[in-house]
Amino acid sequence: MKILLDTNIVLTYLSGREDPYSDACEQIMLLLAEGKAEGFIAFHTLSTVWYVTRKVPDLTRRAYIRSLCTLLTVVGADNSTILASLEKADFTDFEDALQDCCAQTAGVDCIITANIKDFEHHSVIPAKTPDAFLTDISL
Numbered sequence: 001m002k003i004l005l006d007t008n009i010v011l012t013y014l015s016g017r018e019d020p021y022s023d024a025c026e027q028i029m030l031l032l033a034e035g036k037a038e039g040f041i042a043f044h045t046l047s048t049v050w051y052v053t054r055k056v057p058d059l060t061r062r063a064y065i066r067s068l069c070t071l072l073t074v075v076g077a078d079n080s081t082i083l084a085s086l087e088k089a090d091f092t093d094f095e096d097a098l099q100d101c102c103a104q105t106a107g108v109d110c111i112i113t114a115n116i117k118d119f120e121h122h123s124v125i126p127a128k129t130p131d132a133f134l135t136d137i138s139l
Contacts, residue, residue, distance in 0.1 A: 006113035024130030042102035
């Protein structure tokens with residue numbers, strides 16, 4: 001199974017913040033580390049992680065990015081991907097449209113996100129919450 005992690009999943013995992021999906025995010029990362037699923041992140045997730053963790057020491061932030069790039073495959077975007085994302089007018093959030101286009105580029109089975117409503121009617125790639133994903137793969 002190939003999955004793309006939305007930025008909010010990565011931030012929940014890295015920050016340890018209080019979140020209804022905290023445990024599920026940890027479980028998903030463990031599955032990826034064990035090779036039981038193949039994980040991807042969109043390129044722009046890295047810059048968001050860098051920005052959001054700006055109060056964390058620089059060496060720690062670099063370690064976060066390094067560990068993400070070791071565990072997950074980063075999916076880039078060229079001009080045509082970005083232009084295609086702009087054409088997804090049904091998405092109210094351009095960042096979510098980029099996530100969907102990157103997920104298509106990677107050929108993933110689903111996008112794992114805490115914001116399912118942002119994807120459920122507009123995404124080409126199905127989106128699942130972390131809990132729903134874990135329930136589905138345990139079948």
